[in-house]
Amino acid sequence: MKESPIFVRTYDLLNWLIPHTLQFPRQQRFVLAQAVQQASFALHEQLVQAAYATEPLPWLRQADVTLTRLRIYLRLCRDWKLLSLPQHAHAAGLVGEIGKMLGSWIKSNTLPQGIPVAENHTGGRIRAIRRRPRAANAGD
Numbered sequence: 001m002k003e004s005p006i007f008v009r010t011y012d013l014l015n016w017l018i019p020h021t022l023q024f025p026r027q028q029r030f031v032l033a034q035a036v037q038q039a040s041f042a043l044h045e046q047l048v049q050a051a052y053a054t055e056p057l058p059w060l061r062q063a064d065v066t067l068t069r070l071r072i073y074l075r076l077c078r079d080w081k082l083l084s085l086p087q088h089a090h091a092a093g094l095v096g097e098i099g100k101m102l103g104s105w106i107k108s109n110t111l112p113q114g115i116p117v118a119e120n121h122t123g124g125r126i127r128a129i130r131r132r133p134r135a136a137n138a139g140d
Helices: 005-021 032-052 057-079 085-108
Strands: none
Touching: 005 032, 005 085, 032 057, 032 085, 057 085
């Protein structure tokens, strides 16, 4: 079975990022490195939860927030010179790819009006039914 590209990219990010954070100076290892590590692991865990959930949208939205936090932490790492510009560019590229895939996944689970797509008990997708508003004096 072929693994989904978002999980491959998330694994690649973890595999690259964790060893780099372990090389941060001691005072940053317990602050920023820990925040980066926790956010990256949380992102992966939320994506796994979404993959197995009957309603993945809450997990996907939570993953989107976590991805935003991770972007901010990586920018701080660059600004504080804990990651070089090429290292930050590599990490930002991976995060950008993950963000695009996550956005597509979120979009595939919502209707054009932003209504979540429901699933029936067999796992098949069904579209939400919107009731039309009644006319002001209809039937009077």
